Structures are given as structure tokens and as C-alpha cells.
Amino acid sequence: MDAPEEPLPPVIYTMENKPIVTCAGDQNLFTSIYPTLSQQLPREPMEWRRSYGRAPKMIHLESNFVQFKEELLPKEGNKALLTFPFLHIYWTECCDTEVYKATVKDDLTKWQNVLKSHSSVDWLIVVVENDAKKKNKTNILPRTSIVDKIRNDFCNKQSDRCVVLSDPLKDSSRTQESWNAFLTKLRTLLLMSFTKNLGKFEDDMRTLREKRTEPGWSFCEYFMVQEELAFVFEMLQQFEDALVQYDELDALFSQYVVNFGAGDGANWLTFFCQPVKSWNGLILRKPIDMEKRELIQRQEATLLDLRSYLFSRQCTLLLFLQRPWEVAQRALELLHSCVQELELLDVSVPPGALDCWVFLSCLEVLQRIEGCCDRVQIDSNIAHTVGLWSYATEKLKSLGYLCGLVSEKGPNSEDLNRTVDLLAGLGAERPETANTAQSPYKKLKEALSSVEAFEKHYLDLSHATIEMYTSIGRIRSAKFIGKDLAEFYMRKKSPQKAEVYLQGALKNYLAEGWALPVTHTRKQLAECQKRLGQIENYLQTSSLLASDCHLTEEERESFCREILSFAGRQTDSPGHKIVLPLHSFAHLRDLRFTPPNAVVHVGGVLSVEITVCSQMPVPVQVEQIAIHVHFSIEKNNYRKTAEWLTKHRAAGGLVSFPTEAAPCPAPQSSLPALELCEMFERSPSDNSLNTTGIICKNVHMLLRRQESGAALEASTGVALEDGAHVLKCTSVTLEPGANTITFRTQAREPGTYTLRQLCASLGPVCFVLPHIHPPVQYDVYSQEPQLRVEPLADSLLAGIPQKVKFTVTTGHYTVKNGDSLQLSNIEAMLILCHAENRAVIYSNTRGDCGPAHPWGVAFEGRDGELRTRSAGGSAGRAVISGGLCSVASDAALRVQSSDKVTSISLPAAPAYHMIEFELEVLSLPSAPAAGGESAVLGTTEPHWKHRDTQKASHSMATTDHRVSIDCPWSIYSTVIALTFSMPFRTTHSLLSAGTRKYVQVCVQNLSELDFHLSDSNLVAAGDSSDLRLVPLHTDSQQHVRSEQAAFFVWELKWTREPPPPLHGQFSVGFSPASEQRLSVSLKPYTYEFQVDNFFYNEAADPGNGLRSEGLKRRLQRLEPRVLARWRA
Incomplete structure (x- = not known):
């Protein structure tokens, strides 16, 4: 004091x-x-x-x-x-x-x-x-x-x-x-x-607060009382408690306004419903705005006056608490809530007055914060203040549109009068800001004074706000401000400046999935591209809008007509094509091949049926729909395609494609889709699989260098491939929704055909699907003629007729009348001819009977040799009978035989067919070979051998017969080897009973068939007058089952001592136990053996050191020499 x-x-x-x-x-x-x-x-x-x-x-x-x-x-x-x-x-x-x-x-x-x-x-x-x-x-x-x-x-x-x-x-x-x-x-x-x-x-x-429901209660009176309490707390420097009092008043008033909007209004609220006559913004540079406080005390304050005073007090306390960033947050909430409260209370506000109040308030808060914080603090807390910058920019834009400052011709008289009224409502500038050069009052007055000044202030605010949003990572908000800038530039007839902001906003909306903003931005972008004369981009955007379900049918049809109008227009360069992505026009739903496995031979017909869903609102006449096909020559394409089908295709050859949404405009840095295929490498000697893997066909596209800064440029990224292989359909009308289109092609060159692109052409406009994914392909093969010979049973048995199936796969060769197979005859094997022999011709156009059958027993050997083994014959039969190959016809088979050659005349058959017929063969007995002579073509291999040397006592002996076959499609002979198994195994033994001797012969059935044995006989070969054989067994027919044996015994009688050696030849008749009648008489089975020195010689020889009664017995016996041959 x-x-x-x-x-x-x-x-x-x-x-x-x-x-x-x-x-x-x-x-x-x-x-x-x-x-x-x-x-x-x-x-x-x-x-x-x-x-x-x-x-x-x-x-x-x-x-x-x-x-x-x-x-x-x-x-x-x-x-x-x-x-x-x-x-x-x-x-x-x-x-x-x-x-x-x-x-x-x-x-x-x-x-x-x-x-x-x-x-x-x-x-x-x-x-x-x-x-x-x-x-x-x-x-x-x-x-x-x-x-x-x-x-x-x-x-x-x-x-x-x-x-x-x-x-x-x-x-x-x-x-x-x-x-x-x-x-x-x-x-x-x-x-x-x-x-x-x-x-x-x-x-x-x-x-007093508890009486607020009573009539006559006044909020302004209560406001003064509770503010007195806040003043006391502030006087004691208890700023937090003082702030609580103002927050309670704020919440109480807000609740009353909300209740008023719901129909439960208080009488005192009518004082705040008076029309707004002043909009000079918040006043934050005074600790206490006594002018507005007196208006509240006299109950003459408007809603804006009350809110302004209340927030100024809150702002002062927050600054004392060193919380300036909360001031910015609360200010933004206050400005938005005031707009809503004016609407709820139905307060009369002149057009643009609220925009002026918000603009001035935003700048006042920002300058008040800048006055109590340094630049480092402000830059580090942009996230709290950028909302006020954005709101101020938005309100200044609204004022510019309202006052005619954005129109191309400038403001008219009505706009000027409105501007004068708005400036009058601001009143005189307050003394505390009169000496400030960039006060909110001066900025607003200057911005509304001329078109150039408005443009300067608006662009400065917009660019500053975009920069702040970008620095804190709020890209979507920055793009939203950019979109407003684009509208401003479009109003100013500067579409080239607007396009950049529209493209940026559209890219952001697409990336985040905002459907309605995408539609709205595309409409603006279409108008911008139309003004700039960007025909290709405009047509692409129009196609996207024509397929956009968020637009009305009338809007969609108008954009579709834009495309059709340009497609029917004569262009200056007739050869120029405008390539657009297909997803905006239609999408590929599924694809079906006929045949289902998409494998055909050269000359065969393949159908590709696609379902295309048009997204246009009206029927569209398409000049041509084409599928561009990539051709490649690969090995093992049949097997590759079959494995691919197993993994990727549905039953019936149907391939479904995922529905793709319209993608974001891809930057140059985005990579194309991978084009992968399977790779197999096989051994050239035995065709076994050596390596397998996956190959990327477009690696040159994936690994090419990316240009820096290319992501800033917009690019359609669609290119039309040029190739010789194209599937086409012309004059197609695409109705809205699903449309089925069928392509047919005749295969002319073997290889793999991959479907790469789908293109729909409307005059100079081409809608292209750049990559068909997942990859779809079909294979065309060219097959060499082949001959397969395979037994119908698990094994061929010697001595009885056996059926052998001949299969001729024509491949690319056409069998003509007169073509025949020439088989070289051999003595040890007969080919039996029957008049009822017939050949069946199959069509394998469906591809299931094509090359490299999984059950196949034929393969190309060295020097053109075709070897046939007995494994898997029945499997081949099962596949044929399952109907995988359709029967085309059958014909009689003519078989002619001479001394050296058997000729089989083939029925006429077109290319890529199969001819099947059956013949009977019989392995005949052959004379014993004097030595191990080598086998030659057209002869038998007489040496018997066991299949498994480790189990020779339990397995059948086998022999091979080689037959040379001359085919009409080749200058080289084909050699086949048929392996026959011996059904019997025969042993003999010498038995003694005192001085009497016996020979026993055992015949064991090793096959799976049952046999009848009869007419057994044993004769001594050569000069056998001194040796006689007396049979001791019955002569009746014996039934020998599988794995059973029959025994035959003869007694040896001789007239001369010592008896001569025995050269025996055993023979027995045999036939299958089945009741089927044989077409040829069978030769008996023979077995030869020789027995020498079958007696013991005993002599007494006194030896030193032995007792006189002792005898030394010496056995003189030679092992019998046996030569066994059996013939069937």
C-alpha cells in the first residue's frame, strides 16, 4: 500500500x-x-x-x-x-x-x-x-x-x-x-x-445451484456467484481450482443447450437466443474482459459473448498453469461446439458472420500461444495447433466463396454489399491489437478487400497447413486441404495446378478404402482431365465412374456415354490405340477349357469359355474380345500340365478368378505380377526325373532398375502385348452382369500356350487385363507313332497258347489301307491266326490316352528297340475299359503267315488314334543247343534261366523270344522280347532195394494254373537192348494243382554185367485243367537225363594196422550227368 x-x-x-x-x-x-x-x-x-x-x-x-x-x-x-x-x-x-x-x-x-x-x-x-x-x-x-x-x-x-x-x-x-x-x-x-x-x-x-429447476432461476446470476469463487481461488493462486469452477459453468451451460435442443428448454436461455450482431472473435489479450462480463451480469450477452468470455478466463488460467497446448485443443472444441449450439438454439446469424468469428478466434488463439511460447516449443507442438490452422483455412475459403472472391469474374455488387456488412459486424479494432501489424482483424479485413489479397492469404494458409499436417504424418488431412486447393484452382481456371492435388487425394483415399470420397474426388478429377484434354486419363476415370455403384444410374450412364461417344468418333491417327485397364470396364470371373485337362494334339480343336461380368450400366457393343497367348516350347508339357491341373483347377476344367477391386493408381515402383511355371529335367537314358523347380518367366521385368522419383508420376501401367497367337471373338454385346464368350482354336504347333492378356476393343479404346492370374495355359503335343506289345496275363507260360495285345498309337501318322506290321517268324514260337480276330480303333482327342501313360510298359530303347515287359498289363486294360478314350470303330484283322514273315494288315485310322487287337502266341520245343551260341534276330534264346537266382528252387525258369517287327511309319525295325515261363520243374533220382534199381521222375507244377498229366513215358536212348524199363506207376490221367507234384517210377532190368549207362528221355502229355477248348494240339513235355555207374564195387584189401576180419569198403560212384530239356 x-x-x-x-x-x-x-x-x-x-x-x-x-x-x-x-x-x-x-x-x-x-x-x-x-x-x-x-x-x-x-x-x-x-x-x-x-x-x-x-x-x-x-x-x-x-x-x-x-x-x-x-x-x-x-x-x-x-x-x-x-x-x-x-x-x-x-x-x-x-x-x-x-x-x-x-x-x-x-x-x-x-x-x-x-x-x-x-x-x-x-x-x-x-x-x-x-x-x-x-x-x-x-x-x-x-x-x-x-x-x-x-x-x-x-x-x-x-x-x-x-x-x-x-x-x-x-x-x-x-x-x-x-x-x-x-x-x-x-x-x-x-x-x-x-x-x-x-x-x-x-x-x-x-x-443457489440446487434451485436451478425453479422458475425465475437465472444462469447469469449463478454465473457471477461461481465466478466469484473462481476469483478467490485465483487470488490465492490456486489456478487449478479456479479452472474447475469455469469448467463446471461450461458443462452446466452446455447441458442446458443440449436439453433445449431435445425440447426441454429453460426460460433464461431465451436471453442467449437473440440475433448475433457482433462477431469480432475471442478476446484473449485481457485477463478479464469487463465489457462482456457486464453484458452477462446485465443478462444482455449473446451466446457468442458468453462463450467468448468463458473461454478467455479458461485461457488465462491455463496459461498460468503453463498448459498452452490445452488452450489450442479447447479452442478447437469450443469453435465447433459454438456452431452446433447456435443451430440448436436457432439463433439468427448473418451469412458469413460465424465464419468471420471462427477465423478471427483461430488466429487470436494462435497468436496468444505464440506470444507465450518460443519457436522451438511451437514447432514441436504443431500437432496441437494445426487443427486451428486448418479450421481458419476452411472458414476463409467459405468467406471467399460467399463474397465472390473465388469466382472467375470477381465479386458483383451483391457480393460487395455482403462484404461491407461483414466488416461492419467486426466493429473497430481493439486497442490492444491496434499496433500489431498482423493482427487477426487486419488479416481478415485485408483478405476480404480484393481478389488478389484473398488469394494470397488463402494460399499462404493452405500451404502452411498442408506443410504442418505432412510434418506430423497426418497425410489424409493434408490431402483433404489439397483437395480444397484443387477446387479453388478449378474455380480459377487453373486445372493443371488442381490435378496434382486431386491425384494425391485420390491415391490416399484409395489406399485407406474411403469409398465415397474416392467417388467424389474422381468426379472432380474427370472434370479436370477433360479441361486439360487428357483423353486417355479422362476415359479411364470415366470408366471407373461408370462402374461406381455409389453414383446414381443417370450419372453412371452419362459417363458410359462419354466412353461410347469417343469410341465411335473418328480420330486423327487411325492406328493409335488408347489402352485402359479392364477392371473399370469388366472383370473376368471364370474360365473353362474343353477338353477339361487343356491338353490337345496337333490339329485338335480346343475351346476356351470365359465368363466376363460387365460393370457398365447399359449394354455395350464390343467390336472384338481377344485373348493374347504366349507360346513356348517346353519338354514334358503333358506331365507339367497334368500336375498343375491337379493342384489349381476345379473339377470340370473350371478356373475361377478372384474379384479385384479397383486398385490404387500404382506408382512406377510397383512390381508386375509374378509369372511362375514348373520345371522338370529328365535323364535322356531312362527318362527318370533328375531335377524339378520353379522358374520365373518375367524376371527381366522384376529386376530392372527403378527410376528415382518415378513414384511422383501418375501412370496407367497398362501395355498391350503384340503376338502372333491371339484368340478372337468379334461383334460381342456385353450386357450388364455376367456374359459367356467361347473361343475355339485349332492347335497347329506343339508347345505350351499361356493366356497372358484379355482385351476388349471399342474402336480406338482397348480395355486390357494385363495379367491373367492365376496363370492359365493349355498344351499342344505332337506324338510319334508307337507300337506296344504286352501280355494279357501276369506272365506268359510256355507250351500253351497265350494272348498278347498289340496297341498301335498313330500319333501324327495316318494309317492307310494296305499298311501292315511285318513280324519275323522263329521256330521256337508260333503266331496263331484266327478268322475272328478284330481290331478296335479308339479316339484319344480328349488327351487322356496321350503320350507317356503312367501305366505304360513300352518305352523307346536304344537303336529304336521297343522292349515290353509283363508288369502293368492289366492296369492298361482297366484304364481303357474305364472309357477315358472313346471308341471310334472296329474292323476285321487280317493275318497272313508265310515261312519267314507274318503280316498283320492294319485297318485305316486317322492321326492321334489308337488301334488295339489281340493275337495268340505259342512257345514250341526246340532242339538242345550244343553250346552257348549267341542269340540272333528272329531266333529263340534257348538257355533256360531263373528269374531270381537266390530263389531258383522255387521260381520258374524263363526264356526270351525276340521278334523283329517292321512298321509302315519307320524305316527301322522294332524288336520285341517276349519272356515265357516254364510251368514245370522236373527232377529224377536213382533208388535201390538190394540189387534192384529204380528210376523216379518228379514233375512239380510251379504256375498258378492246374494241369492234367497223361501218357507218361520213359525210354532209353541209343543202344538199349541190354537195358529194359518197367513202369511201376498207373497210366491214368493225373490232376496236378498249383504247387503240387506228380511222381513216376520205372524199374531198371539189365541182361549184361555191368549194366550199360542209362540215357533217359522222359515225356508226358499235359493240358490246362480248364474246360476251355484249345485251338491247337499241344506237344508233350520232355525231360532228358543220363545215369552212369549206378553200382557199387566192393573189394577186400588187408591193410596194415587193421584186424584180419576188417574190410575196407570203397564206394566207386560217379555223379549222374543230367541234361534236362522240356518243351511246351
Whole structure:
């Protein structure tokens, strides 16, 4: 207090408000003490304990000391805490009893009577002791006399209300102790008074709030009461508690507005529904906007006035709490909520007034934050302020459109009048910003003054906002601002500048899947491309819009007509094609091959049926639909295709394609689709699989260098392939929805054909599907003629007729009348001819009977040799009978035989057919070979051998017959080897009974058939007059089952000693036990053997060291030499 002797009115409603303490008594005394008192009082904190269980806080007390006047005492009903004196102090330094009785006592009495009349009980009497005065007066009483008299007169029950301050201006320990005691008492009394009065005030405020449902309750009155509480907390520097009071008022008012919108309105809200006449924005540069506060107090404030004042107070407290970024966040919420509240309350607002208010408020908040933060803080907290920049940009754009500043011709008279009205509503610029060069007021006034100024301010704001959004990673918001810029440039007839922003926004919307913004942006982009004359891009965008289900049918048809109109127009360059992606026009749903496995021979016909779903809203006449096919020559394409079909294709040869959404405009850096195929490598010697793998056919496209910066350029990325292999359909009408189109082609060259692209042509416009994925292909094979000979049974048995199947695969060769197979005859094997022999001709155009059958027993050997083995014959028969190859016809088979050659005349058959017929062969007996002569063509291989040497005693012996066959399609002979198995195994043994000798022959059946044995005979070859064989077995027919044996015994009788060697030849007739009649008589089975020295010679030879009766027996016996041959 600079001049306490002069009456100073209390300073109300400023940020320097402090609790009021009145001072009565000796004013000069207080003036001398005041500097020390004001400095010492807030130095020590006090613990403030509040009611209702709220946490205690440490506060520093300061006071505003004013001279005591009765007018300062609160009157009944006054709820202003800031003008309320919390403590009353009476100052005196009287030390003379006479003076006390004459003046001081009467003055104290009057002071206390005034306090009692206003029910004020918070007072304190301070007696200042001065040693200098006491020395000048010799008759003074002791110090305690005056203090005691004051306590007796005025502090009967409250003796602590009178304190002594000794020599306050001296610097001594006694003085310091006196100050400490006085300050402690002063802080305690001041805090007690403050707590008591604040508690009573809160109770009264709470009672007033509970009456809000009563008629006549006023929000403005309640606002003033609770703001008084906020002022008190602010006075105590409890800014958080003060902010809570304003937040409660904010929430209460917002709830009433929401209820009003729901039909439950309060009467006092009508004061805030008056039309808006001023829109000068928020005022944040004053601690308290007294002008708007008085409007609220008088209940004359508009909604914008109340909101502006309330937010300015919140802003001030937040800045004291060092939370400027919360100011930006709350400001953005406030601006949006005010717009909604004006609509809910149906407040009349002139066009553009709210835009002006929002624009000014955004810039005011931003400048207020910039004023209390440095540049580093601002740059690091762009995320909090960029929303205000964006909102200000949006509102400035709205004002530009409203005032005609964006139109091509500029503002008209009506626009100018509207601009004048808006500027009038701003009023005069506030004094606190009058000297600021870039104040919000000046910026708005300048932006609305001319087209050029508006363009400058709008572009500056837009580019700054885009830069801020981009720096914090909010790309979608940046693109949204760019989209507004594009609209501005389109209004300004600058489509070349707008295209970049539209492309960027469209790419972002596509990447994030925003369907409706994509549609809207494409419409704008189409208009921009049309103005720029970008025909190809315009047609592509039009096709996307024509297939967009978010547009109306009329809009879709209009874009479709744009495409059809251009397609029917004569162009300057007839050969020029405009290539567009197919996905915007139609999509490929499925594909079906006929034949289903997509494998045909050269000359065969293959059908490809595709289902295309048109996305156009009207039927479209397409000049040509073509499939571009890539041709490659690969090995093993039949096997590759079969394996691929097994993994990837559905039953019936159907390939389904996924439905693709319209993709994002791909940058140059995006890679094309992989084109993968399987790879097999086989051994040239035995055709076994050596290696397998996967090959990428378009690796040159994937690994090529990407240009830097190419991602910034827009590219369609669709190219039309040129190739000699194309499947075409002309004059096709595509109806909306599914359409079936069939392509037919005749295979002319063997290899693999991969379907690469699908193209629909409408004049110069081509819609292309650049990659058909998953990969689809068909194979064309060219097959060499082949001859296969395979037994119908598991094994061929010697001695009985056996059926052999001949299969002629014509391949690319056409069998003509007169073509025949020439078989070389051999003595050991006969080919039996029957008149009823017939040949069946099969058609294998379906491809299932093509080359390299999995059951095949024929393969190309060296030197053109075709070897046939017995494994798998029945499997081949099963496949044929299953109907995989269709029967074309049958014909009689003519077989002619001569001494050296058997000729089989083949029926006429076209290429890629099969001829099958069966013949009977019979392996005949052959004379024993004198030695191991080598086998030659056209002869038998007479040496018997076992299939498994480890199991020779249990397996049948085999022999091979080689036959040379001359085929009409080859100059080389084909050699086949037929292996015959011996059904019997024969052994003989020599038996003795005393001096009588016997020969036993055992015949064992090793085959799976049952046989009848008869007419067994054993004769001695050569000069056998001295040796006679007498049979001891029965001559009846014997039935020998599989794995059974028959025994034959003869007794040997001789007439000459010693008997001659036995050269035996055993023979027995045999026939299969089945009742089937044989077409030829069978030769008997023969077995030859020889037995020498079948007697023992005994001689007695005395030996040294042996007893005389001992004999030494010597066995002289030679092993029989056996030569066994059997013939069947």
C-alpha cells in the first residue's frame, strides 16, 4: 500500500486481487510498518485445510491493506468475496494511561461497535511498543498496563486478539521474535476468517445451484456467484481450482443447450437466443474482459459473448498453469461446439458472420500461444495447433466463396454489399491489437478487400497447413486441404495446378478404402482431365465412374456415354490405340477349357469359355474380345500340365478368378505380377526325373532398375502385348452382369500356350487385363507313332497258347489301307491266326490316352528297340475299359503267315488314334543247343534261366523270344522280347532195394494254373537192348494243382554185367485243367537225363594196422550227368 493515508478504493476484478484487510487506529504508525509487513507476510506458507474431505494445500497469504471505512463492511445479500474484508486490525502505540483513557479507548469502542453492528467478529488489536517514546516519559506505566487494560476492556474472552509488536523497525532478536509471533497470529486469523467465509459462500452457492429447476432461476446470476469463487481461488493462486469452477459453468451451460435442443428448454436461455450482431472473435489479450462480463451480469450477452468470455478466463488460467497446448485443443472444441449450439438454439446469424468469428478466434488463439511460447516449443507442438490452422483455412475459403472472391469474374455488387456488412459486424479494432501489424482483424479485413489479397492469404494458409499436417504424418488431412486447393484452382481456371492435388487425394483415399470420397474426388478429377484434354486419363476415370455403384444410374450412364461417344468418333491417327485397364470396364470371373485337362494334339480343336461380368450400366457393343497367348516350347508339357491341373483347377476344367477391386493408381515402383511355371529335367537314358523347380518367366521385368522419383508420376501401367497367337471373338454385346464368350482354336504347333492378356476393343479404346492370374495355359503335343506289345496275363507260360495285345498309337501318322506290321517268324514260337480276330480303333482327342501313360510298359530303347515287359498289363486294360478314350470303330484283322514273315494288315485310322487287337502266341520245343551260341534276330534264346537266382528252387525258369517287327511309319525295325515261363520243374533220382534199381521222375507244377498229366513215358536212348524199363506207376490221367507234384517210377532190368549207362528221355502229355477248348494240339513235355555207374564195387584189401576180419569198403560212384530239356 503506497499511500494508506489517502482513501483508496479496492481494486476489483484484476489479476492483482488479494484478500482485503482493513486498518483502523494510527494510520501513520501503520504506514511505517507496512513495507516490512507486506514483505514478511507471504514469506512463510500455511497449510489450508478445507471442508468436505478435500486435500490440504500449502498457500502463501497476501493481503490488500486498506483504511477502515464502514462502507467496506459487507451488507446483507452481498455475495462478492473479493470486496469482502476478511480481517480488521486496529493499530496503536499508546503507552500513556491518560492518553488511552482520553482518546484511544473511545476510538476502540466506536470501532468495535461498528464491527458488531455488521456481525463481523474477525478483528485484531496491535499494540506497538517503542523504547524511544518510553524513555521520554518518566511517569508511564509498565507496558503491560496498557495491554492489560485493552484486554480487560475489549478482549475479556479473547485475550489472543490483542498482540504486542516490540520495536518493529529495529533489527534485534527481540524485535524478530515479536514479528514472528505477530505474523503467525495474523496468518492464522486471516486463514481462519478466509476458510469460514469461503465455506459459507460455497454453501450459499450450492444452495443457489440446487434451485436451478425453479422458475425465475437465472444462469447469469449463478454465473457471477461461481465466478466469484473462481476469483478467490485465483487470488490465492490456486489456478487449478479456479479452472474447475469455469469448467463446471461450461458443462452446466452446455447441458442446458443440449436439453433445449431435445425440447426441454429453460426460460433464461431465451436471453442467449437473440440475433448475433457482433462477431469480432475471442478476446484473449485481457485477463478479464469487463465489457462482456457486464453484458452477462446485465443478462444482455449473446451466446457468442458468453462463450467468448468463458473461454478467455479458461485461457488465462491455463496459461498460468503453463498448459498452452490445452488452450489450442479447447479452442478447437469450443469453435465447433459454438456452431452446433447456435443451430440448436436457432439463433439468427448473418451469412458469413460465424465464419468471420471462427477465423478471427483461430488466429487470436494462435497468436496468444505464440506470444507465450518460443519457436522451438511451437514447432514441436504443431500437432496441437494445426487443427486451428486448418479450421481458419476452411472458414476463409467459405468467406471467399460467399463474397465472390473465388469466382472467375470477381465479386458483383451483391457480393460487395455482403462484404461491407461483414466488416461492419467486426466493429473497430481493439486497442490492444491496434499496433500489431498482423493482427487477426487486419488479416481478415485485408483478405476480404480484393481478389488478389484473398488469394494470397488463402494460399499462404493452405500451404502452411498442408506443410504442418505432412510434418506430423497426418497425410489424409493434408490431402483433404489439397483437395480444397484443387477446387479453388478449378474455380480459377487453373486445372493443371488442381490435378496434382486431386491425384494425391485420390491415391490416399484409395489406399485407406474411403469409398465415397474416392467417388467424389474422381468426379472432380474427370472434370479436370477433360479441361486439360487428357483423353486417355479422362476415359479411364470415366470408366471407373461408370462402374461406381455409389453414383446414381443417370450419372453412371452419362459417363458410359462419354466412353461410347469417343469410341465411335473418328480420330486423327487411325492406328493409335488408347489402352485402359479392364477392371473399370469388366472383370473376368471364370474360365473353362474343353477338353477339361487343356491338353490337345496337333490339329485338335480346343475351346476356351470365359465368363466376363460387365460393370457398365447399359449394354455395350464390343467390336472384338481377344485373348493374347504366349507360346513356348517346353519338354514334358503333358506331365507339367497334368500336375498343375491337379493342384489349381476345379473339377470340370473350371478356373475361377478372384474379384479385384479397383486398385490404387500404382506408382512406377510397383512390381508386375509374378509369372511362375514348373520345371522338370529328365535323364535322356531312362527318362527318370533328375531335377524339378520353379522358374520365373518375367524376371527381366522384376529386376530392372527403378527410376528415382518415378513414384511422383501418375501412370496407367497398362501395355498391350503384340503376338502372333491371339484368340478372337468379334461383334460381342456385353450386357450388364455376367456374359459367356467361347473361343475355339485349332492347335497347329506343339508347345505350351499361356493366356497372358484379355482385351476388349471399342474402336480406338482397348480395355486390357494385363495379367491373367492365376496363370492359365493349355498344351499342344505332337506324338510319334508307337507300337506296344504286352501280355494279357501276369506272365506268359510256355507250351500253351497265350494272348498278347498289340496297341498301335498313330500319333501324327495316318494309317492307310494296305499298311501292315511285318513280324519275323522263329521256330521256337508260333503266331496263331484266327478268322475272328478284330481290331478296335479308339479316339484319344480328349488327351487322356496321350503320350507317356503312367501305366505304360513300352518305352523307346536304344537303336529304336521297343522292349515290353509283363508288369502293368492289366492296369492298361482297366484304364481303357474305364472309357477315358472313346471308341471310334472296329474292323476285321487280317493275318497272313508265310515261312519267314507274318503280316498283320492294319485297318485305316486317322492321326492321334489308337488301334488295339489281340493275337495268340505259342512257345514250341526246340532242339538242345550244343553250346552257348549267341542269340540272333528272329531266333529263340534257348538257355533256360531263373528269374531270381537266390530263389531258383522255387521260381520258374524263363526264356526270351525276340521278334523283329517292321512298321509302315519307320524305316527301322522294332524288336520285341517276349519272356515265357516254364510251368514245370522236373527232377529224377536213382533208388535201390538190394540189387534192384529204380528210376523216379518228379514233375512239380510251379504256375498258378492246374494241369492234367497223361501218357507218361520213359525210354532209353541209343543202344538199349541190354537195358529194359518197367513202369511201376498207373497210366491214368493225373490232376496236378498249383504247387503240387506228380511222381513216376520205372524199374531198371539189365541182361549184361555191368549194366550199360542209362540215357533217359522222359515225356508226358499235359493240358490246362480248364474246360476251355484249345485251338491247337499241344506237344508233350520232355525231360532228358543220363545215369552212369549206378553200382557199387566192393573189394577186400588187408591193410596194415587193421584186424584180419576188417574190410575196407570203397564206394566207386560217379555223379549222374543230367541234361534236362522240356518243351511246351
